[in-house]
Amino acid sequence: MKGTIKHMAYGPPAIPVTQRSHGSLSRSDEVVLRTNNLSKQYKQRIAVNNLSLEVHKGDIFGFLGPNGAGKTTTIRMVLGLITPTSGSIEILGKELAHHRSQVLPRVGALIETPALYLYMSGRDNLRAVGSVLGGVSNKRIDEVLELVGLSARQKDRVRTYSLGMKQRLGIAIALLQDPGLVILDEPANGLDPAGIVEMRDLMHRLSSEGKSVLISSHLLTEVQQICTRVAIISQGSLVRETTIENLIRGDGEFSVQMENAAAALQLLQKEAWGKGAYIDPEGTLVTPAPEGKGRNLNLFLVQAGFVPDTLTPATRDLEKIFLELTNSGSGEIK
Ligand SMILES: Nc1ncnc2c1ncn2[C@@H]1O[C@H](COP(=O)(O)OP(=O)(O)OP(=O)(O)O)[C@@H](O)[C@H]1O
Ligand SMILES: [Mg+2]
Structure with a gap:
């Protein structure tokens, strides 16, 4: 499931995005x-x-x-x-x-x-x-x-x-x-x-x-x-209509597994784009990326001396989203 980035000595590696076998395909107009x-x-x-x-x-x-x-x-x-x-x-x-x-x-x-x-x-x-x-x-x-x-x-x-x-x-x-x-x-x-x-x-x-x-x-x-x-x-009211992908996709955030996550967090939070970074209860660093791009985040971290073991688009817990949406009974989730 998760893509692993081993090194990036020769330019930024492709960031694998988990793809579902359906849903992201084009939808019929009928x-x-x-x-x-x-x-x-x-x-x-x-x-x-x-x-x-x-x-x-x-x-x-x-x-x-x-x-x-x-x-x-x-x-x-x-x-x-x-x-x-x-x-x-x-x-x-x-x-x-x-x-x-x-x-x-x-x-x-x-x-x-x-x-x-x-x-x-x-x-x-x-x-x-x-x-x-x-x-x-x-x-x-x-x-x-x-x-x-x-x-x-x-x-x-x-x-x-x-x-x-x-x-x-x-x-x-x-x-x-x-x-x-x-x-x-x-x-x-x-x-x-x-x-x-x-x-x-x-x-x-x-x-x-x-x-x-x-x-x-x-x-x-x-x-x-x-x-x-x-x-x-x-x-009785519609609160959200979307694809499962959109529902679970974080807002351009990435999950990064790496050593010294706490030190990296401090560094990230000094950046305008990284203010929302945090470490989740499992110890994974979750952070926005410069221009929303995983490769930029990877480059930033590596240049600062932090080499990610894995770097993947963050997903959100579906049950939590569902509860948030239906408990509030109102539109968008945060
Ligand atoms: N014949 C009826 N007369 C009065 N109220 C009704 C009637 N049928 C449904 N309701 C009310 O309308 C609301 C929606 O009920 P509905 O059965 O459509 O919900 P549901 O989403 O199918 O729930 P569930 O997951 O429990 O099946 C409920 O508040 C229910 O009490
Ligand atoms: Mg029912």
């Missing part, structure tokens, strides 16, 4: 879900407040917020299950309010625990739903069973399934009509670590199938490895 100033009020309580979101084609979009933030309410509005108090929703380019019967079949969803026939097999559950929907072939049933990793257990009664398997069968149902947009409300809720890993694998598979997915969660760490973007809501 919007599959858009909410415009969406609000929902229950008597005096505003559950969702002026929420504007955009999910683009191919996004694995994390919809995050603590309990009661308004995630399920938003999802229910998007699925046409409840009517917004104000604002509008566009799905796959069409206004939901005016094209319900056209757009809703293009959305696959799992809200809370799926309704399953426990005495029937996984496959028969899919068949039953397929016959209600119409036009679902046996081949499609095979495909979705494969996709959610239930092929081997398809003939077993659902009663014998683990919670994770039931969740995945619920997702298989959501996928039957090959939807362009998949919406999953807390799909990992109640799952043990192994179940969460299986769910994460499934999300990766959906992503590689080219699906656009919106996943709600109250745990940032749960979705950070799979999501390309995240929207964080608190008390």
